[in-house]
Amino acid sequence: MTLKIACIGAGYVGGPTMAMIAHKCKDIEVTVLDINEERIAAWNSDRLPIYEPGLEEVVFACRGKTLFFSTECEKKVAEADVVFISVNTPTKTRGVGAGYAADMTYWEGAARMIAKVSHSPKIIVEKSTVPVKTAQAVERVLSNNVLNDGARFDILSNPEFLAEGTAIKDLENPDRVIIGGRQTPSGLKAIQTLKDVYAQWVPEEQILTSNLWSSELAKLAANAFLAQRISSINSISALCEKTGADVSEIAKCIGADSRIGPKFLNASVGFGGSCFQKDILNMVYICRGLGLQEIARYWESVVTINNLQKRRFVDIVISSLFNTVRGKKIAILGFAFKKDTGDTRETPAIDVCNGLLDEGANLAVYDPQVTEERMKTDLSLDKFEWDHPYTQRKAKEVDDHIECCDSVYKACEGAHAVCILTEWDEFKTLDLKKIYDSMVKPAFIFDGRNVVDGKHAKEVGFVFYGLGKPLDPFLTDPSSPCSP
Ligand SMILES: NC(=O)C1=CN([C@@H]2O[C@H](COP(=O)(O)OP(=O)(O)OC[C@H]3O[C@@H](n4cnc5c(N)ncnc54)[C@H](O)[C@@H]3O)[C@@H](O)[C@H]2O)C=CC1
Numbered sequence: 001m002t003l004k005i006a007c008i009g010a011g012y013v014g015g016p017t018m019a020m021i022a023h024k025c026k027d028i029e030v031t032v033l034d035i036n037e038e039r040i041a042a043w044n045s046d047r048l049p050i051y052e053p054g055l056e057e058v059v060f061a062c063r064g065k066t067l068f069f070s071t072e073c074e075k076k077v078a079e080a081d082v083v084f085i086s087v088n089t090p091t092k093t094r095g096v097g098a099g100y101a102a103d104m105t106y107w108e109g110a111a112r113m114i115a116k117v118s119h120s121p122k123i124i125v126e127k128s129t130v131p132v133k134t135a136q137a138v139e140r141v142l143s144n145n146v147l148n149d150g151a152r153f154d155i156l157s158n159p160e161f162l163a164e165g166t167a168i169k170d171l172e173n174p175d176r177v178i179i180g181g182r183q184t185p186s187g188l189k190a191i192q193t194l195k196d197v198y199a200q201w202v203p204e205e206q207i208l209t210s211n212l213w214s215s216e217l218a219k220l221a222a223n224a225f226l227a228q229r230i231s232s233i234n235s236i237s238a239l240c241e242k243t244g245a246d247v248s249e250i251a252k253c254i255g256a257d258s259r260i261g262p263k264f265l266n267a268s269v270g271f272g273g274s275c276f277q278k279d280i281l282n283m284v285y286i287c288r289g290l291g292l293q294e295i296a297r298y299w300e301s302v303v304t305i306n307n308l309q310k311r312r313f314v315d316i317v318i319s320s321l322f323n324t325v326r327g328k329k330i331a332i333l334g335f336a337f338k339k340d341t342g343d344t345r346e347t348p349a350i351d352v353c354n355g356l357l358d359e360g361a362n363l364a365v366y367d368p369q370v371t372e373e374r375m376k377t378d379l380s381l382d383k384f385e386w387d388h389p390y391t392q393r394k395a396k397e398v399d400d401h402i403e404c405c406d407s408v409y410k411a412c413e414g415a416h417a418v419c420i421l422t423e424w425d426e427f428k429t430l431d432l433k434k435i436y437d438s439m440v441k442p443a444f445i446f447d448g449r450n451v452v453d454g455k456h457a458k459e460v461g462f463v464f465y466g467l468g469k470p471l472d473p474f475l476t477d478p479s480s481p482c483s484p
């Protein structure tokens with residue numbers, strides 16, 4: 001009999017992870033479900049709803065054969081043997097725990113629907129990142145709401161570790177897969193069923209099994225550790241700028257220690273993305289609830305440093321431009337939270353742009369993957385509101401001060417300064433002379449991702465700021481002559 005998998009939530013995780021299962025397991029029928037009709041229509045079209053290198057090839061190879069996208073949530077869940085839940089779990093914006101706790105509304109809605117429509121035994125897989133002990137809450141919602149004889153549930157935790165921009169590579173060749181479940185005969189059987197799915201392409205020794213709570217907490221801990229590394233190197237970048245040390249050299253020196261390792265040591269204008277901040281704040285909330293106040297403070301400082309890094313960047317831009325950006329055109333290169341994605345959730349560009357808009361700047365933004373509508377919406381929302389469609393509002397003033405450009409050169413024409421906020425590869429090979437010639441002088445580059453060759457930029461005539469690099473004398477002392 002063909003195993004039937006349904007996945008509730010056709011987002012950045014549900015779409016690619018299910019596409020990979022369908023691609024690798026020809027004996028499994030996979031249906032990805034969503035209440036968002038537009039999203040499902042896009043998954044069924046030639047233009048997929050998310051940009052991810054290699055995703056089209058995987059989806060187009062198995063769509064209509066072993067992979068299906070549908071809005072018939074109840075019907076497909078009723079038919080499935082295994083149901084993944086991959087809905088969004090954003091930070092709460094109001095009520096108890098606002099600004100920290102995960103909003104479990106979408107999650108609970110999915111669990112209640114499963115209970116309502118199920119007639120047969122099912123394995124329920126937590127794919128979303130959830131607070132530790134969520135599986136217990138799901139078990140309670142399910143067991144108290146079963147309407148039909150024959151329904152019985154085993155809950156597994158199977159957190160996802162893919163990173164956007166490399167999702168297909170990460171899914172095809174994961175460092176590890178974690179499956180947590182109850183250590184009972186039926187829980188262990190459910191773990192084995194899911195293990196057999198992944199074992200079709202992941203080496204068995206990389207499929208780690210654990211109890212439910214370890215698996216749930218491992219996901220939050222992994223994101224906290226990764227984000228902590230970025231805040232650590234970013235804190236060093238501030239120290240570098242004050243001392244003449246170079247953060248890239250430091251990263252190389254410390255990364256050569258095999259106990260530290262070279263990855264995730266790129267200083268930046270701040271980490272973004274839908275998860276790092278959300279998951280750390282969620283962990284902070286959990287710690288507080290358990291009376292672990294010092295531990296909560298320790299992890300919250302990772303977010304504090306990240307906020308400081310974005311503010312520091314804005315302050316350097318403003319102070320360098322003679323303490324005023326009012327009415328000045330500033331080119332923003334890159335709006336996505338990292339390269340190779342069109343995703344703007346919690347992108348540092350939002351905070352930097354808002355900081356400059358607050359000071360009266362006019363922004364000309366270029367990003368190869370982010371639409372004008374997306375940018376303007378992002379800049380009109382309050383913190384955390386992006387994942388709460390019903391509270392969204394539009395601010396008109398954003399329209400008057402943001403111009404979205406279809407090329408770097410258009411964005412930079414007539415600008416006083418260029419801010420690089422995403423590390424898109426095309427920014428490494430810009431014609432700096434052409435850009436310089438089209439700008440107001442002195443012309444500034446503020447490189448928040450260290451992608452531009454600073455030496456070359458200075459030779460061309462720019463006043464150049466590289467994050468965590470020794471400061472251009474013009475920036476420490478605006479009366480000194482512009483380099484070269
Ligand atoms: N984005 C990422 O790279 C990663 C995200 N995660 C976690 O995975 C989860 C999902 O994240 P994303 O895919 O980025 O979110 P997303 O917002 O892109 O997708 C979630 C989808 O679930 C749908 N949905 C919500 N409630 C539903 C319901 N009751 N029935 C059917 N569909 C429903 C929404 O319409 C939305 O399309 C989150 O918990 C996140 O923390 C984990 C690893 C990586």
Ligand SMILES: O=C(O)[C@H]1O[C@H](OP(=O)(O)OP(=O)(O)OC[C@H]2O[C@@H](n3ccc(=O)[nH]c3=O)[C@H](O)[C@@H]2O)[C@H](O)[C@@H](O)[C@@H]1O
Pocket residue numbers: 129160161162163164165223226230263264265266267268269270271272273274275276337338339
């Ligand atoms: O739970 C999640 O959502 C995912 O979060 C991150 O993945 P993602 O946010 O997609 O991308 P990352 O590559 O981790 O980058 C996150 C942010 O950190 C920044 N970053 C990353 C690395 C670095 O050295 N410096 C740095 O500033 C990036 O530019 C980006 O803004 C984790 O890497 C994934 O393992 C995890 O599954």
